[in-house]
Amino acid sequence: MDAPTPTPTRTPAEIRRWRRYLAAERCEAAVYRDLAATRTGEEREILLALAAAEKRHEQHWLDLLGDDVGMPRRGDPRTRMLAFLARRLGGVFVLALVQRAESRSSYADDGHATAQMAADEQIHEEVVRSLATRGRNRLSGSFRAAVFGANDGLVSNLALVLGIGASGVTTGTVLLTGLAGLLAGALSMGAGEYVSVRSQRELLEASTPAPSATDALPDLDVDANELALVYRARGMDADEAEAKADGVLHRLQATGVPEGIAEDEEQTNHETHGTAWGAAVASFFLFSSGAIVPVLPYLFGLEGTTAVVVASALVGLCLLVTGAVTGLLSGTSPFTRAGRQLLIGFGAAGATYLLGLAFGTTVA
Template identity: 60%
Template sequence: MSAVPGTPRSTSSRDIRRWRRLLADEQYEATVYRRLAQRRGGEEREVLLALAEAEGRHAAHWAALIEQATGAPPRPGRPSTGLRLLALLAQRFGSVFVLALAQQAEARSSYGSEPHATAAMAADEQVHGEVVRGLAARGRARVSGTFRAAVFGANDGLVSNLALVLGVAGAGTGTQAILLTGISGLLAGALSMAAGEYVSVRSQRELIAASAPAPHSPSVVGALDVDANELALVYRARGMAEAEAERHAAEQLAALQGGQPGHGRAAAARPLSPSPGLGVPPEDDGDDVVGSAWAAAGSSFVFFASGALVPVLPFLVGLEEVAALATALVLVSLALLSTGAVVGVLSGGPLLPRGLRQLAIGLGAAAVTYLLGLAFGTTLG
């Protein structure tokens, strides 16, 4: 049996145990990428299958080391808990969250300091991290709008209604008043969020529509004077440099007039084609860019209301004031940790620090409101 690159001269039982764990980790990483590939098509599927193949080569390296050292068929060890969980998630979901977690797993590779890994394997793992980062970035781009509305809508509902409930409780009101205030805050906040989102999206669509070429513009292009080349003014007004605008306009007019120089009218007017640097193409009303205003308003209402409902739930089920407030704090804290962790996963950052940051901000705002309620309650009392 020929020596495997990276084979040590003397092998300890600790080395073999580590190789078995690395073998299992590589096998699980290959499984993760194959399962993700099953849920994708085209180029993304090919990239994921190529990653799985590369992890298989790494697994073969550790298997060969184990077989050479023990003289027996290689037996993998116990993989890391994170990779086992990742393989399970990839089988059931295959979403951008799994890719983001895989990105973090690749970033934790120990091959840079592993004496029995080859230099090529260490380089592979670094490149794999960038590949997965690129795939995760595609997924983040696809869900960015929905994700932003969901996380920020729910987070606003959690923090604002908890602060409202605690502020009223600090002022010394009864349980029924707190419940009524919480429900009122839920409805008022959700309706306000929905109205604001509707106005925002609708206004953006109107701005996009106002920037699009007028519908009658294409019909007059064929009658323009080629020598005067006034079409260049359109492109210059939209941001093109003078020389580039004149060149592009001349090409447009020449194409419309059959490539013949001089004056004349086109046999049939053709549409004014979109050009680099001109912004929104003709006939684009903004739907594909910013989406539906009604859909944005509806999703904002639902997300805010779902977050704002959490602080009110303990009061709805009939808990006494102190128990209800304590339960609301616990529920909101768990929800804030969860939303912070989701942000961490999708942004490729660590889960716990992002969750704790979200928790600190939310509870800090609630604490300030509670103290203000105490102050006002004492003053009015």
């Protein structure tokens, strides 16, 4: 009779670590299932496949633990928070957080995790990165405008308020200057965004093939085939353009229906910005939402150093939040982005404050 296979030696620390891995895999699988429940089609299938992969990893730790599996454990707080957000929110924000979670896998350095599991986690990160990129591409334009508008309002008006305040003028003058800066900046942002979007749309319209060109196809000289020049102007070589034009004209002769020239052009993907007026109004209010923050202490009657400290603290908090959110959505450290945002904002405001002290008559 064969002797039973001895149970591998395991330390209490290893058992605790394996149980922690098991809980994390269960929690991550639940995150993917919850995200899949908010989606349809291909994205849903991809997320369910990721959940199935986490289930395989879960089984590895179950097999390794054997009778030491113990009572089911909860995942770590960060993973549980992901599960909560996946159920409540979904979207690119949660995907960005999951991307960061996958990048923190320690399987590559753990001898009890297989090389296949470590490779799976690396591929999972890339899969989630690709899914998150779809969402980032959809919101990149509006998110850029929101962050830029709000941050511009925060920093520029804080700099204005601190610079004027440091020159020694009265609190009423600082308040009036802050409100004037808010209105002037918001109007400038709105007007600039209107002109920008309007100009971009006019440029795109000028680059769009005219419908009348399609109407002219039936009367083209087939032997000369000048339609080939259109395709050559779009970047095709001479032979490819001739073949393309011949195909269009032959189909026209066979069906009698002109084929739209615009449909054959390989269009460049352009970011959709909405209407010029919509962009202008959004920019106005986004700038205003940031610019009102440094003025709030003066609106509530604070003066001097107290007002400066409170205004700086409020703006600093807002800069930290916008920087952290930007970092999370971009898949990088929220702390690094928050710190960078804070340093840039306070650097600009501090420079104007020092100028106010240098050129003012008294210290506020």
